[in-house]
Amino acid sequence: MRANAPVPDPPAPAGEAATGECTREQSLDLLRQTVIGRLIHTDDAMPAVTPACFTLDGVGEVVVPLPAGWRVDVMDGEVVGFQADRFDERTLRGWTVLVVGRSRLVTDPAEVAELRRRGPRPWGRGPATDYLSIHPELVTGRRFES
Numbered sequence: 001m002r003a004n005a006p007v008p009d010p011p012a013p014a015g016e017a018a019t020g021e022c023t024r025e026q027s028l029d030l031l032r033q034t035v036i037g038r039l040i041h042t043d044d045a046m047p048a049v050t051p052a053c054f055t056l057d058g059v060g061e062v063v064v065p066l067p068a069g070w071r072v073d074v075m076d077g078e079v080v081g082f083q084a085d086r087f088d089e090r091t092l093r094g095w096t097v098l099v100v101g102r103s104r105l106v107t108d109p110a111e112v113a114e115l116r117r118r119g120p121r122p123w124g125r126g127p128a129t130d131y132l133s134i135h136p137e138l139v140t141g142r143r144f145e146s
Contacts, residue, residue, distance in 0.1 A: 019145040027097045027141030028060050030086075035120060037084030039064055039132075041075060053120040054082065061135055062099050063106070065120050065128030072130045076105040082134055087144070094144050101137035105130060 022030065031037075039052045052064045062082045066072055080103045087094030106112055115131050122128050 019143050022141030024139045027139045030095050030097050030141055031056055031084055034084050034086055037082055040081030053123045055120045061133045064132045065122045066130040066132055067122040067126055068129045072105055075103050078103050097141040099136045099139050101135040104133045106133050
């Protein structure tokens, strides 16, 4: 788990352009800099995008807390997406990362207890009743310069 304090964007590695595509590792490092993104899923067979808090676990899976009322049974095992970004409106600089992968409802009691103790917490919707873990099968990231 990571602390929730914002971390400044790291500079582009020496010899690389500051704008452009990021490697998988760079993209996951960018995700560690924020705690809010968007869960991309389906709701009654329609595309849906839901703001959500998240964390990365020790193996790079995105873990999203789900509040009461979510149909977690229909999300378990589905391909979903998760996107997070950070932009400066003044300079138009920033980055975006998209993770696509199969979701898994977290059911291990020790893992659930640890997530409840350390977070992430759902965004403005009371305590989490379930957690969804997304295995990052496809990770794409991009930096933007003004």
